[in-house]
Amino acid sequence: MLHSSGERPPYPRNLDTVKHATETPDVEQPWSELGLKQDEYERIREILGRRPTGAELAMYSVMWSEHCSYKSSKVHLKQFGEKAPENDAMLVGIGENAGVVDVGQGYAVTFKVESHNHPSYIEPYQGAATGVGGIVRDILAMGARPVAVMDPLRFGAADHPDTKRVLPGVVAGIGGYGNCLGLPNIGGEVVFDDCYQGNPLVNALCVGVMKHEDIHLAKASGTGNKVILYGARTGGDGIGGVSVLASETFESTGPAKRPAVQVGDPFQEKLLIECTLEIFKENLVAGIQDLGGAGLSCATSELASAGSGGMRVELDTVPLRDATLSPEEILMSESQERMCAIVEPDKVDRFLEICEKWDVIATVIGEVTEGDRLEIFWHGEQIVDVPPRSVAHEGPTYHRPYERPSWQDALQADDANKLPRPASGAELKEQVLKLVASPNQASKSWITDQYDRFVQGNTVLAQPEDSGMIRIDADTNLGVAVATDGNGRYAKLDPYAGAQLALAEAYRNVATTGAKPLAVSDCLNFGSPEDPAVMWQFAEATRGLADACQTLGTPVTGGNVSLYNQTGETAIHPTPVVAVLGVIDDVTRRTPVAFKEEGQLLYLLGDTKEEFGGSAWSQVIHGHLGGLPPAVDLERERLLAEILISASRDGMIDAAHDLSDGGLIQAVVESCLRGGTGARLVVPDGLDAFTFLFSESAGRAVVAVPRSEELRFTDMCGARGLPVTRIGVVDGAESDSNAVVDVQGEFVLSLAELRTAHEETIPALLV
Amino acid sequence: MTARIGVVTFPGTLDDRDTQRAVRLAGAEAVPLWHRDKDLKQVDAVVLPGGFSYGDYLRAGAISRFSPLMETVIDQAKAGLPVLGICNGFQVLTESHLLPGAMLRNNHLHFICRDQKLRVESDRTAWTADYTAGQEISIPLKNIDGRYVADERTLDMLEAEGRVAFRYLARGEAADGYGNPNGSLRDIAGITNEAGNVVGLMPHPEHAVEPGIGTGRTDGLGFFTSILKKLVNV
């Protein structure tokens, strides 16, 4: 096995030059061990008109892996471009390291969410840490200063012993890396479900801010321009990791074959950030690319492919941590904390000077050439001579078969609305307590308190608010908000609707805090694309997301696909995680979640129907998953968002919380706990108490309205046609020990009791 | 003429720009200082901000302590230059032996971020004159190596000489910002040297200086107004 530590690659140690490859066409090559299929290997031979050298084979194999080439997914991802809504705010779309959105006042914001699932299962701390490191470099490579991170996470059952191993390690890794970089963590998700046992999902998002004129692209142009590799030395980290980690299931990878894991060095990355920003400021780069999966293979071929000329690289000039690395290994190494820049010759000295100032190693490793070949040399001998596009952008495309699974009908027919419901106020009360204490609904502060949310001094909102919000200009109070959401249970019941519900929820979360949703990034976590049922889920989810983005006017700007999340035959729930970015002109107008002022009126916005398919209630009380997810009404989501934004801008509401998993009661309890207040609720006419409290109908939010604003607010909702129902009042303060959640005629729960139930679950499971 | 307050950047410092903002908000001039320089650019006071200088590798503050700039800071601090060390800066001060004791991994072994309640124990330092002894404030705490330790004799001496500058407030539940967050001995959150010019603490006053941002409180502004008044009155 190529990547098991200590062993050498299975091909000849003596240098396999281009000349040698031409002369020895019949040499056996380990294309299969490197994850290539027979026809892919044949295609490489066809492109080159000869057999590839070992180094070329290494490059093609990593770049044509599922992870780098999106070969199974790209026919579906195309829709994000084809159906992209007109949006003047888009400055850079899909295809670059991350999309860029205009947020006004000359500012541009870039954001992207990515997965680091498999590595985090093997080595939770380092896997998660390097996941953060990777996405931060993507953002940096666009020319932006990274300003915040988020971490949507999914684990197996909360009480499973392996969750005790994986979760604390992942959280420590995300915190250890992000905290050390000085990036506030402003939100994310923590979801537990059996389906993620053995396949935890560790997604990481980063947001960056720049001025329009600072946008940088990953391309190498200008003959004679220098290629500079800077950052950490190259070691044997994760060699083969890209192809092996991302394209095979774990079943086949016993401990003996465990691939090398990358270790992150957040301190080095912090230096890389400051150094790069200073280099940008002095306008010293013509093109730039981070090194992530597939390392130098990826960076050099992508830069050359996107640019106008060719590229020549002297691979033996690459600074090494391990002098015994072969050229193939150097090309495939995934050593972290490295960047590659294209620099005009007369700017090289200044570039190197800035690197020296920040103690960052920088080396000129090559230059942009005339022509259109990527040529790589090892001690003067040519080992790579390829058309870069064929490596980076013209990899294989699969039209994998997909088919609606046979079990889908039975699953949808297993209607959650028929489950036994609580029959009395006492039973309702018991179920409410169970719900707010269940691992998925419980407070995540044991986790999120391990993340620095204050650093950089611009955090307006952070967890547990509906979206994270960052001020980007201290003089004008311009800010951006981001929320990430995904509900694998909904998506399992209906992947098309599930993806739309994920978008709708993130969109709603952003609007709830007062920001206007602008753009989307997504991380699509699925099982094996070789299973037609999984491929159907994938096709449905992408179609659903693309359609919904079109309707809501929020284009997908970039994202990531993670496949093969499965153990044996069993795939995870299809889990599209959607991030929505919004803008707010004045962050002082943001709407928090907390109910603070006694006497304020509580209004429910939107329609509540009997919708329990995939609900938290069906999971927590009945261990059930079946039926249909809540109906999607995107026009309603848009209207609700407009109302929430207007109400925040005009000071009509003091608090708001979107309704999602757990329904109204979960939202009200969270807002009360956050504000240290109680609430008295009245079941509205036409609804039964159970549906009122637990339904998960989409397109809803609860708001706290000062009495002086009541008329103005309800008039606005009425005029625009949004259903608005008065459901109660904020009453009682925790500090006076008289706060309760009182659902009149049904039950009363003290806030203290609710707090204990909500806050003690996670620590009890993990400590 | 206003006071010039130097803010040091070591490799891995995170809160330098935030500290500069806090200094400016208080009305002073913020002067960036670079770890490789020996020269303090004639500043009237120095802040060593928070972060993970050198990644906190080896021990928090251990490597920064040997920077060229710190040699000057150590000399001048002994001669009376006001120096404030926040979080990582506090760790640098103990590693430099400008302040006694040491900082260790939190007793629960986790990074902790929260709005922390503190009591200002001494208003006689250069950095706390705008508070009154006994005043309770709330400012962000965020660290993993925040457990203050020293031997009994040192602790007794600090208490006897009134050199405990801040204590974690032990009332109520830990979850709402009360309580000793990390096992620091005698609930010590910050201390001062004998002369009162050198102060170090783990929580972050520079992250509580603007309404609506961070915790939304401004309890930390007093550090910067205190030093400004002292310097301008001199």
Place this chain on the structure above:
Amino acid sequence: MARVVVDVMLKPEILDPQGQAVQRALPRLGFEGISDVRQGKRFELEVDGPLDEAALARIHEMAETFLANTVIEDFVVKVEEAEAVKVES
């Protein structure tokens, strides 16, 4: 009672940012001639009962499954006896 020491070091091919930071700092402190530094962990275990084969085997298993993460770390189990060339404490 006996003392067993388990030394856990990152595998040689794995990046050791801590050791690297220490090594880079040394020349600045005036210490030349150290060409590499690796930083690892040392566990000192106080073992009740006799330190027989079985006990050592158990400790070895503990080191392998718990004290070290063998994906990235190597470990050595030693019974503490008269120290080697101990220079000072």
Place this chain on the structure above:
Amino acid sequence: MARVVVDVMLKPEILDPQGQAVQRALPRLGFEGISDVRQGKRFELEVDGPLDEAALARIHEMAETFLANTVIEDFVVKVEEAEAVKVES
């Protein structure tokens, strides 16, 4: 080239929550009979040139001023030779 090892441990009177956490976890993992665990650091230094008195004295000074914080930690400098009762790697 010679290898010098510096072991740094917290002084006995200083609380070692890392060691304690390890010790508390052991019974849960089925390892009984470990009455105390302390966790410290191990530095492996590769020294260029001869390892004479002078070199060792310098390393000792380095350990005292830099590798350990003697306010809270003790250290031992050892020249690595044939290992002690090494059980396995």
